[in-house]
Amino acid sequence: MRSIFASFVMLMSLCSSTQAQQLDPGSSPQRVIYATTEQQPEFPGGLAKLKEYIQKNLRYPSSAQKAMKEGTVFLNFIVSEKGTPEDVRVRMPVDPALDAEAIRLVQSMPNWTPAKIAGKSVACRYNLPIKFAL
Template structure:
């Protein structure tokens, strides 16, 4: 079965914290393997606030070589086997949990994460207590206790994943494996948006009715680089939806994504903004 992934275009950028402020900086490639700062796609920083308090921050690099913060965690060491973790996104507290560890052997720990309401949130195996360095298997759970996902890791890289909906039905296309490389439009992301801007034709009827908005589309870049299965996932108006679908469907072949050295299908999302300027 060919692999399908869902990739969301991230455009917001924030500066990376100066490494001199930090105790640990880990740079990783797209496939979560260690690399240099210049070649990195992800970055994890660890700041020691005291002997028992730390801040773990995660970043992602964008095509314009800017970094954006994807979230951070405040970690408090309660004992050798228990951590208290507060997870934040957009500077808002998202989750409070405790992470319990038990040694499997000299190099691997089994861990369980339980939230404030004593719901089991995640279990797995890791080489580090923080930042986690995942190995073997990790499971995540919904609040109702239903299994959400099982992911297989090899040296911190997700190489296989299976997901379910909250009612227990399979979600076969919701995959989260760590690719070697993403699918790429010829010339990169900047050229992608230039292509859309150059080829979009604002429907006259939509202009007359002053219909505006942002249409979100989802499509597959096949292992041959072809664009297929174009769908509108957030509609504005049938006139704009159809034009957005037409433009995406007319795109040239992409450079296909790679996983474990082989080309694979990848599911991609892109927004197309219809805006009338100087139109009254």
């Protein structure tokens, strides 16, 4: 039987310290959400810990295993001013079971260090690809 291996492929963020801060298209006067910030949001412990969290907590759905489904689910979510992952959306779906598991994984994450502008915590949109491989 093939061993199951789910790994973190790469981490991409629209929040970048090298760009001027820009508002996200989903931003509104009631809720300001940035696409780019001075300091990007960070998973507790950084990228290495994010990769470790994904590898440890990802559960490959049995229906996807049986159907031999694999691929990379691209997610988009907001890291709130308090660091909470919110409004998790699938941007590039692969399979309903894999998509649902990727969403569950992000929704169960601990709070991040929020993005900052001029030292103030702000909400920022973040992109995260999650690879499922058998």
